[in-house]
Amino acid sequence: xxxxTDSAGAAxxxxxxxxxxxxxxxLTSVYLILIVTMLLAxxxxxxxxxxxAAFSSPAIRYSIRLSLLSCTLTTxxxxxVGVPTGYLLSRFRFPGIGVIDALLDVPxxxxxxxxxxxxxxxxxxxxxxxxxGWVPITYAIPSVVLAQFTVSCAFAVRTMxxxxxxxxxxxxxxxxxxxxxxxxxxxxxxxxEARRGILTAATLVWARSLGEFxxxxxxxxxxxxxxxxxxxxxxxxxxxxxxxxxxxxSLLMIVAAVVVLAITRAFGVxxxxxxxx
Amino acid sequence: xxxxxxxxxxxxxxxxxxxxxxxxxxxxxxxxLVLLLWLQGRAGAQARGEGSDTLLVYCAAxxxxxxxxxxxxxxKEFHTTVQLQYGGSGTLLADMQVARVGDLFIAADASYIRIxxxxxxxxxxxxxxxxxxxxxxxxxxxxxxxxxxxLQRPDVSVAMxxxxxxxxxxxxxxxxxxxxxxxELKQHVRVFKPTVNDVANDVKIDSVDAAIVWDxxxxxxxxxxxxxxxVLEAGVETVTIGVLVYAKHxxxxxxxxxxxxxxxxGQKLFxxxxxxxxxxxxxxxPATESTH
Numbered sequence: 001x002x003x004x005t006d007s008a009g010a011a012x013x014x015x016x017x018x019x020x021x022x023x024x025x026x027l028t029s030v031y032l033i034l035i036v037t038m039l040l041a042x043x044x045x046x047x048x049x050x051x052x053a054a055f056s057s058p059a060i061r062y063s064i065r066l067s068l069l070s071c072t073l074t075t076x077x078x079x080x081v082g083v084p085t086g087y088l089l090s091r092f093r094f095p096g097i098g099v100i101d102a103l104l105d106v107p108x109x110x111x112x113x114x115x116x117x118x119x120x121x122x123x124x125x126x127x128x129x130x131x132x133g134w135v136p137i138t139y140a141i142p143s144v145v146l147a148q149f150t151v152s153c154a155f156a157v158r159t160m161x162x163x164x165x166x167x168x169x170x171x172x173x174x175x176x177x178x179x180x181x182x183x184x185x186x187x188x189x190x191x192x193e194a195r196r197g198i199l200t201a202a203t204l205v206w207a208r209s210l211g212e213f214x215x216x217x218x219x220x221x222x223x224x225x226x227x228x229x230x231x232x233x234x235x236x237x238x239x240x241x242x243x244x245x246x247x248x249x250s251l252l253m254i255v256a257a258v259v260v261l262a263i264t265r266a267f268g269v270x271x272x273x274x275x276x277x
Numbered sequence: 278x279x280x281x282x283x284x285x286x287x288x289x290x291x292x293x294x295x296x297x298x299x300x301x302x303x304x305x306x307x308x309x310l311v312l313l314l315w316l317q318g319r320a321g322a323q324a325r326g327e328g329s330d331t332l333l334v335y336c337a338a339x340x341x342x343x344x345x346x347x348x349x350x351x352x353k354e355f356h357t358t359v360q361l362q363y364g365g366s367g368t369l370l371a372d373m374q375v376a377r378v379g380d381l382f383i384a385a386d387a388s389y390i391r392i393x394x395x396x397x398x399x400x401x402x403x404x405x406x407x408x409x410x411x412x413x414x415x416x417x418x419x420x421x422x423x424x425x426x427x428l429q430r431p432d433v434s435v436a437m438x439x440x441x442x443x444x445x446x447x448x449x450x451x452x453x454x455x456x457x458x459x460x461e462l463k464q465h466v467r468v469f470k471p472t473v474n475d476v477a478n479d480v481k482i483d484s485v486d487a488a489i490v491w492d493x494x495x496x497x498x499x500x501x502x503x504x505x506x507x508v509l510e511a512g513v514e515t516v517t518i519g520v521l522v523y524a525k526h527x528x529x530x531x532x533x534x535x536x537x538x539x540x541x542x543g544q545k546l547f548x549x550x551x552x553x554x555x556x557x558x559x560x561x562x563p564a565t566e567s568t569h
Binding site: 058140 | 306372481
């Protein structure tokens with residue numbers, strides 16, 4: 001196929017396409033080389049000994065567990081909110097939809113530190129304080145999930161909105177004419193069709209939460225064995241000059257990211273392609 | 278035809294049930310995760326030996342090694358957990374005003390405690406240790422940095438702590454402004470970082486050649502070498518701890534502050550990590566006033 005188009009094009013136009021292909025290849029490889037050398041450089045800054053020492057530290061183990069648990073919970077919560085919100089915005093038109101659409105993008109555009117600060121201030125207001133009388137949030141584990149959720153949910157909403165936009169409402173309309181209620185049409189037609197989009201949203205949210213640092217630092221603090229997630233560990237190890245442990249934990253996060261990408265690919269979903277607004 | 282619709286209907290109902298199962302499964306999964314997180318929190322609290330007695334301490338990042346070890350010892354001896362929150366002294370000062378919780382504030386120099394007192398955030402204070410700014414370079418001093426003049430050489434790249442965020446940056450700025458060297462050096466500094474350790478890290482991984490940090494910080498890095506400079510030596514500062522007005526049990530907070538100042542407890546740790554202690558002979562030298 002490659003040869004066919006190449007020779008056919010060359011015969012008609014009398015010009016070679018090779019410079020074009022070379023240009024494409026060159027520009028792509030520049031970025032690939034950057035990614036690969038970056039990973040190799042990080043890898044060269046640590047040894048098996050450092051990795052072993054890092055992963056036998058109880059604080060780092062705690063942060064691995066907390067990261068995995070909080071990211072998974074964040075993912076589920078984001079889907080619970082993101083799927084219906086995306087469906088609502090995609091299928092229905094009502095006054096004020098433009099404002100809602102814009103508001104839902106705010107967490108994506110706001111700098112992470114600002115989100116953390118806003119959350120911190122929110123929970124010092126009197127309703128926030130009242131709530132904290134029941135459940136401690138600021139500087140405790142719930143704040144980690146809340147900080148991750150605030151940012152990641154916006155990505156879930158965006159992904160699901162695009163997903164439902166790409167699914168023709170025709171099938172649901174047919175279901176309605178056949179006697180389905182709106183609820184039934186959603187559960188039996190729209191949701192199964194959006195399966196791949198949901199999976200994309202889930203991986204995107206999970207990976208995004210794993211790397212979330214700005215809001216967590218401000219809103220949850222950097223307390224060892226309490227609100228310490230993996231990016232916090234990297235930060236804490238760096239702040240005591242233990243660069244080797246910081247790199248070891250970074251490598252772990254790189255591996256986790258690669259695994260997530262591999263899972264996404266295995267289910268045949270092309271990364272963020274469906275996410276592009 | 279009728280049977281076809283009927284069977285469709287049945288299949289659809291099956292799918293509806295599956296829809297509710299999805300919803301229920303989701304709720305169950307969320308419940309399980311919340312439970313696991315709660316257990317995780319408890320496990321962490323137990324690992325830290327946390328009971329109902331917990332002190333939240335805002336701690337200047339440079340003091341971290343001492344504070345961490347002191348917190349461990351204190352827990353063993355008095356069964357009180359000390360929870361540490363790190364940052365640059367200036368950053369922490371801003372944090373605690375927003376959060377309005379916490380028991381103690383360890384600042385890298387007394388001026389932040391003074392500011393905190395002026396803002397009505399701090400009641401009692403205790404002096405803990407002394408430190409002074411020095412130049413640090415990589416072991417062996419490959420660029421032969423001997424003094425402040427060398428920091429302005431074009432072949433020497435310099436990192437400094439941000440004067441707004443970290444104590445050492447502010448102190449160095451004050452000292453160099455007096456000698457009129459600040460403006461030039463500021464132009465030459467390649468990067469400003471938020472805490473003193475970030476600056477020392479830069480020298481450790483060779484991304485800059487020299488930096489101005491606390492002597493105590495420099496001593497905690499085996500990869501670094503200290504270059505003492507008279508102008509900077511003058512800037513002796515006192516690591517100070519203050520009891521916050523937000524403290525629920527100020528007497529318990531003060532007890533930990535005194536523990537850090539105790540010669541055979543906290544002071545031993547400060548000495549171990551390369552600080553000049555206040556309990557030693559140097560105590561007679563008033564800290565902030567000696568800055569001329």
